Amino acid sequence: MTLEHQPQAHAAVIGTGRWIAAARALESAREDRLFNDPWAGQLAGEARKAALDAAPYNPFLPVRTRYFDDQILRAAQHHQQIVLLGAGMDTRAFRLPLAVPCTVFEVDYAEAFAEKEIILDTAQARCERRCVHADLSGPWTGALLDAGFDPGRSTVWVAEGLFYYLAAADAASLVNTAAALSATGSIFLADIFGTGLLALEHMAPLVAARKKAGRPLPFCTDSPEALFEAGGWSSTTVVHPGMPEANFGRLSPHSGARAAGHDSSLRTHLVTATLS
DSSP, X not given: OOSOOSHHHHHHHHHHHHHHHHHHHHHHTSTTOSOOOTXXXXXXXXXXXXXXXXXXXXXHHHHHHHHXXXXXXXXXXXXXXXXXXXXXXXXXXXXXXXXXXXXXXXXXXXXXXXXHHHHTTTOOOSSEEEEEEOOTTXXXXXXXXXXXXXXXSOEEEEESSOGGGSOHHHHHHHHHHHHHTOOTTOEEEEEEEOGGGGGSGGGHHHHHHHHHHTOOOOOOOSOHHHHHHHTTOSXXXXXXXXXXXXXXXXXXXXXXXXXXXXXXXXXXXXXXXXXX
């Protein structure tokens, strides 16, 4: 896969996880918070919290977190395995009321767990939690299986904020591999940006640098259903931020298409794919 092997690339991805943790910390401090994450502040670090606090409020991040929280809790009633792909600073095994028979597998770089495990050392997970040290840019299924993952049990796969870091071929491979490891009834939850993201002005330097270096662009699509159908998933439903299921009083109905005229290519797709 195209998540690069260089230490600086790992550090950049881990840094993004801390940024998202900062968003959770700020949301948790609100009186009208959509969730509570008491560990997010330490996981983010004071510098990232301060930087995000000084920036304009972005309701998408807490809405996305709450949306995935709700979907995971609903699915966990019927699935006893949850795999967090590119888990980063995720704390759902600690903060969500998951049933005891449930096992959460967190898959990410070994470096991503180093400081995280120190911070969470005295915290009590709500269910069985297993850290899987694997780089999603290379072979990772063996490490997951070695950690006790059972392909015969239905599974909830969660890819929150991950697809942006993949190239198109890598995204297809990930979806296909998860389907191959899944029992009937398994689901895949993901958020995927529309192609309009790459045309935004602030993305121009990244796009130009990637093209000059001959590197693939971040994965975006306006047809997530086709991606999952080709990957072996039986059915796919898509919700966009701002719709009733992903609003929570924070977003307008057109928030998923941020440009004038509500350009559909600027939508963020919240995907639920099912294997039957």
